[in-house]
Amino acid sequence: MNTHPENNFEDEDLEKSAPLLFNIKRSMNADAGYRTPDGYFESLTSDVTKKIESLPDFETASKANPFRTPEGYFDALPTIIQQRIIDQNKNRVTVFSRIQEVFSSPVPKYSLVLVSFLLVIFFSIKYFTRTVKVEYVNDTPETEQLESFYLSQLDETVLSEAYADERVSSNNMQENGIENYLLENNIDLNLISEQL
Numbered sequence: 001m002n003t004h005p006e007n008n009f010e011d012e013d014l015e016k017s018a019p020l021l022f023n024i025k026r027s028m029n030a031d032a033g034y035r036t037p038d039g040y041f042e043s044l045t046s047d048v049t050k051k052i053e054s055l056p057d058f059e060t061a062s063k064a065n066p067f068r069t070p071e072g073y074f075d076a077l078p079t080i081i082q083q084r085i086i087d088q089n090k091n092r093v094t095v096f097s098r099i100q101e102v103f104s105s106p107v108p109k110y111s112l113v114l115v116s117f118l119l120v121i122f123f124s125i126k127y128f129t130r131t132v133k134v135e136y137v138n139d140t141p142e143t144e145q146l147e148s149f150y151l152s153q154l155d156e157t158v159l160s161e162a163y164a165d166e167r168v169s170s171n172n173m174q175e176n177g178i179e180n181y182l183l184e185n186n187i188d189l190n191l192i193s194e195q196l
Helices: 011-017 019-027 040-054 058-063 073-091 095-104 106-128 143-153 156-184 189-195
Strands: none
Touching: 011 019
């Protein structure tokens, strides 16, 4: 029995436990893992030459055009193209011609009037029934806050000057008020001075 030092299996044990592996091992050469068939390199050049010769001739095939056109196609092509352009221009409708068509025929006039009337009604309803959101903003501070703010800004000299100015203006108003009363009621000043 042969024992192999690399795996310590005997050939009989390998043949019994894994017959497939044993057959692969027996078919393989101990020196090489891959082998070429016998006479491979001797017949290689003839096999390659046969395959090249069996290919079609590309040089002659490229000269022949595989596509065909109908007889006289290129002779009639400019006429066909011009006719298509003329037909497209005839079928093309400009904006001006559309507008002219709408205003020249009587039926679209009525529909145009109806559509415009409906649009006016629609936008009128939208405008007059819109909701306007008004927010009341109370930015004015309360009276007490205003008074305290103004009082904090005042000085004694400002107060005394304001009091003096008001006193002078009230005296002038009293004098002017008495004179105005006498003049408006046609009271004679001499009568008043006699009674005093």
